[in-house]
């Protein structure tokens with residue numbers, strides 16, 4: 001299989017790698033860069049566990065070719081918590097929105113993206129935005145509450 005050099009920025013660090021031209025971004029993140037916070041579950045774009053931010057927008061890394069991120073910026077869950085937990089992470093912890101935790105990295109990155117686009121979402125808007133992220137454990141109630149509370153706190157801080 002042909003290989004290609006890619007240079008991209010992951011969590012603020014420049015990386016240069018040789019990857020197979022058909023290699024998926026999720027494999028490069030997990031296997032080459034040891035960023036295992038990005039979870040591999042369905043592998044077919046149906047669960048959201050592998051969500052990362054590409055230029056600040058959520059993408060499914062199980063459906064993204066590594067060569068397509070050449071020259072771009074990727075943020076994984078490891079990249080949002082450099083100085084302690086991010087506010088969304090804190091809200092998930094406070095509201096017990098985590099059980100097994102497998103869906104949590106993808107869920108948190110989606111929630112961050114939502115709050116950037118829409119700082120004061122309604123419950124329906126939160127449910128709609130997170131509909132592609134499957135959670136087997138929590139029943140979603142605590143997740144929605146965590147996102148809502150994070151938005152409220154943020155808006156009070158303004």
Ligand code: FES
Pocket residue numbers: 039040041042043044045046047048049050051060061062063
């Ligand atoms: S692992 Fe990518 S959407 Fe499920």
Ligand code: FES
Pocket residue numbers: 097098099100101102103104134135136137138
């Ligand atoms: S907390 Fe277990 S899948 Fe969501």
